[in-house]
Amino acid sequence: MQTLEKQPITTFISPSNQPKPKGNFRLLISLLIGIILLALIGVVIYTPNGEPEILPDRKKKLEDDLQKLENAEQYALIAQFSGLYPCPSCPDQDSIFLLKGEIWKYGYTINGAEGRGYSQTFFRKTGLRYIVQFRGNVGACMAEEKIKIYHYPTLPENLKRQTKLLRPPGNKEDR
């Protein structure tokens, strides 16, 4: 115990001690190498032929993610009831009166309504329905969404309005 108390403390805290930065530098390098090695061991496995491969669970996740991109959907949120709905796309008002069945928003998702952020609370509070209008790969769904947003001004429900909207009430942007 006594030896431990005497020796290292004086050596370490002395400002005139020159090896200190060198020691810290070595420690830092060792730490970095350690982290890199740990990371490499943790994220790569090798086949019997010595080829590096990603981990099986990452491979599975990649397949699932790619599958999701193939199975996206383009949806419309429509008014379940005639009444007032929020209107982020309205130029001069916060809300708009929609008739039952009129479009509130177009969108696309690879994760379904819930994954897109439309929780049960959202539906409960808004009184909207979620209609899947198109299903395909994510690119095709994005295209469908855009086509529908851009063509929204020509829909009869919009044409009859005094102030016509450029986009559906819930689509603040073309996206």
Place this chain on the structure above:
Amino acid sequence: MQRTGDFRFTDISWHEVSHKVVDPYTTLSELLNKFLKIKEYGIILDYIFLIFIVDTATVHRARKYYSPKNKYLSVRRKLDYQKFVQANDSEALEMMALSFLDVIKQFPKWKIKDFDWQRLYADARKLFVEHHFIRESQP
């Protein structure tokens, strides 16, 4: 306008059947809200919110969320898509009515206590039978 009733329904549906989905559950909720008051079965719930999923995609899953604090039960129920497509109007209504009754039957499993779910089940079932939404012989 059923946004504020004790029994509130909506749907997630494929566009080819979406027109067929809204009328039956609107009929159901109007009937339930007209004749039943959820508070009479227990003060732990203010309302039941039910989302009917009529779509083949697996991404839309059945789910339930019960909030004792906010006093509501929110449930997503999947209906058999093929069966629904082939159903006529009264069969579609029957599917939804039975699905609603099945939700009530799950209360003990979901550990929703201090609520007379058996009486609500019986009253709702009686209403559905009286209005010919379901048949007397149906479970």
